[in-house]
Amino acid sequence: MAKSTEPSNPEKPSQLARSPLYDLSLELKGRMVPFSGWEMAVQYAGISSEHQAVRQQAGMFDISHMGKFCLRGKQLIEKFQPLVPSDLSRLQPGQAQYTVLLNAQGGILDDIIFYCQQPDAITSEERAVIIVNAATRTADKAWIASRLELSEICFADISEDQVLIAIQGPEAANYLQPFVEDNLSPIKAFGHIETNLLGQPSFIARTGYTGEDGFEIMVDAEVGKELWQKLLAAGVVPCGLGARDTLRLEAAMALYGQDIDGNTTPFEAGLGWVVHLDTKGEFIGRDVLEQQKATGVSKRLVGLEMAGRHIARHGYPVIFESEKVGEVTSGTLSPTLNKPIALACVPAKLAKIGQQLEVEIRGKNYAATVVKKPFYRSPNRPS
Incomplete structure (x- = not known):
């Protein structure tokens, strides 16, 4: 989901937000830096050793700075379809789609993950979680809200209420499973479940930003702190933004604001696979992408x-x-x-x-x- 290492913005610590896991990062002697309005650990023991831990065993990242939106409503997916070039109607509950928000010129406003959840058991309303980049959270929130009929769709920003932890690496499932009520094995790549973790409600997705197998876990702050400490005690290596950046670059995963931006279309970025021109109706930027598909970039x-x-x-x-x-x-x-x-x-x-x-x-x-x-x-x- 999220991105980058050393920031260039000269933010003062007093202006920066802090994750609920901030104090735990300090205890581990994490080197804190400003990033997208947050004070985040760029490394703990060292970027190279953290990187290798993820490739060989398992590492964990505090990515609580990421934007987290919850949506629900009748025909939610149908109403969200014009906002992205990907055909969300193909998703079944428990599946997700990496996609992009586009401007009228087909440029990428942000790359996001749209998680299609099980419908509400009582109202049958469709539900979804959307994870967006930290730096674009406010703009994304306004952009989405202005294009959805909010009298019919409930749109909640839970970014500051929830901890997000990524555990990544070939042994990630083995380390995480003891704390989770349901079996993680059946979850496929880009699958997700709602289950109890440490006896409390959680959202667990088999997604990540490292090129490895792994999970991203969204829970309340106190549960997140307990999980971080238990994973640490079990031997999972804490990792910072530095290793996250080297890992995602090896996997050629784009970083928003550096590799892709509002002047880059999905076809130019090598993300043509998220554009489903043949199975979708109208969406923002479609005419530009149709032209690029026909004539090239x-x-x-x-x-x-x-x-x-x-x-x-x-x-x-x-x-x-x-x-x-x-x-x-x-x-x-x-x-x-x-x-x-x-x-x-x-x-x-x-x-x-x-x-x-x-x-x-x-x-x-x-x-x-x-x-x-x-x-x-991998x-x-x-x-």
Whole structure:
């Protein structure tokens, strides 16, 4: 769900929100930084060791800063359909869809996950949970509210009322299962359930932002604190935003505000799979996406592998035949692959696998090759 590492905004600590797990992060000597209006841990023991814990065993993240919306109402999915390019009518209760909110130009306002829940047992109203990015929560809330008939739809922002913990890695299910009433094994990727955790109501989804198997758990604050401590005692490694960023980049998962934004369409971002033109009616930005589908795009988000040990960072120019043709959106030294990788926006004609480019780093150009995404595909992901 959520995203990034070192922030650039000069927020003062007094202006920052704090997760209910903030004090527990301090006890673990987490290095706190400002991020999207929150004071969050960027790392605990170290980014590399946290990263490897998730790839090899299990790590846990406090992602309580993410926006959390609950919706209910008659024909909820039908009424939400025009807001996204994905066909939500295909979802059964207990399934979810990664999708995007678009502006009229087809640009991405935010990437979200829409969870289709079981209907209300008494009223039969349809229910859903939506998880959005922390930085766009307020804007998303206003945008969605202005486009839904709220006299017919109940729309609640529960962002500050609930803790959100992600436990990720090949052993995630084994660590989490002892605290959960229902069996986690039947839950497929992007499946979710409402069950009791530590004897209290919880929402558990088999989703994440690391490229590994794992779960995201939404619970009341006190339950979240207890779960964090029990997982820690069981041996789950606490992880910060730094490892979250390296993990998601290896999996080529876009970071909103860096890799995708309001000037990037799903087709340009390599997210064409969330656009269901053939099975949907009208939605915001449809005409632009239909045109791009028919004629192609002028730019694409590609994966780059750097030669040597030169790390391409966000904002670095991409060069072809001595001319700047694009820009790096995200880059790091991959802890798993032990080589520099990056995402970059380049002209579509230069987006083919094997294309040779250069990246300007501190005044010098270094070789880069367009490679297939993702950079790393975990063998542990559930189907």
